[in-house]
Amino acid sequence: MKIKTDILIVGTGAAGLYCALNLPEDKDVLLITKATVEESDSFLAQGGICMLRDEADYEPYFEDTLRAGHYENRRESVEIMIRSSQDIINDLINYGVDFERDEDGSLKFTKEGAHSAPRICFHEDITGKEITSKLLAAVRQRSNLHIIENMKMVDILTYEERCIGIAAEGGDGKMYEISARFTILATGGIGGLYHNSTNYPHLTADALAIAMKHKIVLENIDYVQIHPTTLYSPRKGRRFLISESVRGEGAILLNARLERFTDELQPRDVVSKALWKQMYEDDKPYVWLSMENIPKDDILAHFPNIYRHCLEEGYDVTKECIPVVPAQHYFMGGIHVDKHSKTSMDNLYAAGETSCNGVHGKNRLASNSLLESLVFAKRAAKRIALEYNDYEDIAPDVDIEAYRGCDKDYIKIVRSEIERLELMHK
Numbered sequence: 001m002k003i004k005t006d007i008l009i010v011g012t013g014a015a016g017l018y019c020a021l022n023l024p025e026d027k028d029v030l031l032i033t034k035a036t037v038e039e040s041d042s043f044l045a046q047g048g049i050c051m052l053r054d055e056a057d058y059e060p061y062f063e064d065t066l067r068a069g070h071y072e073n074r075r076e077s078v079e080i081m082i083r084s085s086q087d088i089i090n091d092l093i094n095y096g097v098d099f100e101r102d103e104d105g106s107l108k109f110t111k112e113g114a115h116s117a118p119r120i121c122f123h124e125d126i127t128g129k130e131i132t133s134k135l136l137a138a139v140r141q142r143s144n145l146h147i148i149e150n151m152k153m154v155d156i157l158t159y160e161e162r163c164i165g166i167a168a169e170g171g172d173g174k175m176y177e178i179s180a181r182f183t184i185l186a187t188g189g190i191g192g193l194y195h196n197s198t199n200y201p202h203l204t205a206d207a208l209a210i211a212m213k214h215k216i217v218l219e220n221i222d223y224v225q226i227h228p229t230t231l232y233s234p235r236k237g238r239r240f241l242i243s244e245s246v247r248g249e250g251a252i253l254l255n256a257r258l259e260r261f262t263d264e265l266q267p268r269d270v271v272s273k274a275l276w277k278q279m280y281e282d283d284k285p286y287v288w289l290s291m292e293n294i295p296k297d298d299i300l301a302h303f304p305n306i307y308r309h310c311l312e313e314g315y316d317v318t319k320e321c322i323p324v325v326p327a328q329h330y331f332m333g334g335i336h337v338d339k340h341s342k343t344s345m346d347n348l349y350a351a352g353e354t355s356c357n358g359v360h361g362k363n364r365l366a367s368n369s370l371l372e373s374l375v376f377a378k379r380a381a382k383r384i385a386l387e388y389n390d391y392e393d394i395a396p397d398v399d400i401e402a403y404r405g406c407d408k409d410y411i412k413i414v415r416s417e418i419e420r421l422e423l424m425h426k
């Protein structure tokens with residue numbers, strides 16, 4: 001089956017949707033997603049999205065991002081992200097995103113680990129759902145934007161070393177040849193490769209594997225973030241995140257003897273290491289998190305989703321500690337892109353968690369990822385609009401059936417490559 005579109009976006013998380021909304025309205029844009037549109041990590045984001053509040057906070061925000069990233073961040077990308085943040089938040093508000101407000105109507109900010117000041121906009125503890133559902137609603141209103149669900153990219157199609165579309169497997173079991181002048185990979189993270197992860201299991205680093213196969217430049221693919229606090233469960237499956245903003249608002253970590261053992265507001269990698277050490281010393285598969293320092297009304301108002309979920313699992317966070325354990329959470333590395341989100345292959349862009357523009361360095365600062373995804377997805381859209389007329393359409397002539405199942409082997413390869421690099425750097 002053949003599909004022709006002007007611009008193709010693979011992935012309907014925050015990066016894919018926002019990129020689509022920033023592309024010229026006279027271009028036909030197709031978005032595909034491997035699952036349903038609601039099944040993206042963007043819907044799961046809890047804590048919030050950062051914003052530069054005023055000029056006085058520029059240096060501290062920049063420094064917090066670099067410190068969390070072990071100073072391996074691309075400074076230019078960090079500057080672009082921070083400088084673009086107010087525009088992005090205003091844009092989101094115009095799309096109807098309902099951020100929490102103070103009594104005087106101004107934006108209310110919260111704080112998370114490794115932030116030296118409150119600068120995070122939020123909506124209860126379901127900020128990602130609030131943002132992504134509003135972007136999705138806006139996409140659905142635009143007649144040039146079309147979404148196909150349950151369609152999996154299995155490879156990219158190339159001609160003279162430029163990308164001319166993709167090969168995809170539809171939910172109907174048919175193979176599709178989708179040709180497009182520009183393709184944007186917005187396929188999210190890699191949590192599906194791990195046993196313990198907060199990510200959706202269908203996020204199996206497909207774009208990364210495909211990029212590796214085509215020798216597209218990758219960057220820091222062993223920089224994988226472990227979140228220190230997910231709700232412990234002996235069952236298999238996606239781990240439920242206990243947002244860092246819970247600790248930002250006063251929750252503390254306790255060992256088996258119910259004693260504090262670390263500073264809860266250090267960067268995530270440092271706190272995760274402290275948890276592992278403590279779990280080892282206690283010989284337990286978890287440590288305790290206590291929210292006793294947060295007033296009950298604040299818990300119910302700011303963290304209703306966490307409160308409800310823990311209750312369903314048998315824990316009342318307003319009265320008792322909950323068991324928490326670190327789990328894979330975020331991918332700082334990815335497909336190398338420049339400041340316009342272009343990959344090393346012509347006509348191929350990447351945005352969101354699957355890309356690496358260097359913002360996060362070795363470790364991501366909390367609530368920087370939604371912002372980074374949106375800032376650089378918009379930059380991809382603007383660049384493609386500028387470059388669009390410099391290229392012609394190429395109609396690929398391929399045996400599309402030959403691509404059936406071709407993704408299986410290289411997903412294994414990407415997993416072992418990540419493991420190899422992680423071991424090398426331990």
Ligand SMILES: Cc1cc2nc3c(=O)[nH]c(=O)nc-3n(C[C@H](O)[C@H](O)[C@H](O)COP(=O)(O)OP(=O)(O)OC[C@H]3O[C@@H](n4cnc5c(N)ncnc54)[C@H](O)[C@@H]3O)c2cc1C
Pocket residue numbers: 010011012013014015016032033034035037039040041042043044045046047048049127128151152153154186187188189198199200202203204206207241329330351352353354366367368369370371373
């Ligand atoms: C539990 C949780 C809480 C978080 N909290 C925060 C937070 O508070 N603040 C913050 O800034 N960040 C947070 N993050 C991180 C943030 O949500 C993600 O980094 C961000 O949403 C990534 O957006 P994305 O568009 O790149 O990817 P996603 O939203 O994951 O979307 C990926 C898309 O790609 C599609 N896809 C994947 N492979 C294929 C394929 N082969 N073919 C077709 N489609 C494919 C998927 O179906 C999906 O539509 C959190 C993440 C998690 C998991």
